[in-house]
Amino acid sequence: MIQHIDDAKCVGCGVCVQKCPLDAIRLNEAGKAFIAYPDDCMTCYVCERLCPAGAIFVHPFKEKLPPVFPGPQYEAVEGNDLRDKEAYHA
Incomplete structure (x- = not known):
């Protein structure tokens, strides 16, 4: 997610707007880049890498990520060997 665009460094070239x-990202009335739609940012780093002034900082984990839960747990079924084609197609 885009975390910060430094107004003091932004030269208003519009590269970030064109390449996002x-x-x-949009340009404001003063011709400076600003984060118009922060929720739309997919953290691709294109704007940060292409900004000639180094005015953009992208932070991949600005917000706390939700916990990761394991998927459903399955138990092995005895007697079913899928490698045995005859037993599988019987």
Whole structure:
């Protein structure tokens, strides 16, 4: 997610606006880049890498990520060997 665009460093070139694949960045009335749609940012780093002034900082984990839960647990079924084609197609 885009975390910060430094107004003091931004030169208003518009490269970030042109190259953002989801149009999350716009130029304000003063010609400076701003984060118009922060929720649309997919953290691709294109804006940060292409900004000639180094005014954009992208942080991949700005918000706390939800916990990861394991998927459903399955028990092995005895007697079913899927490698045995005859038993599988019987």
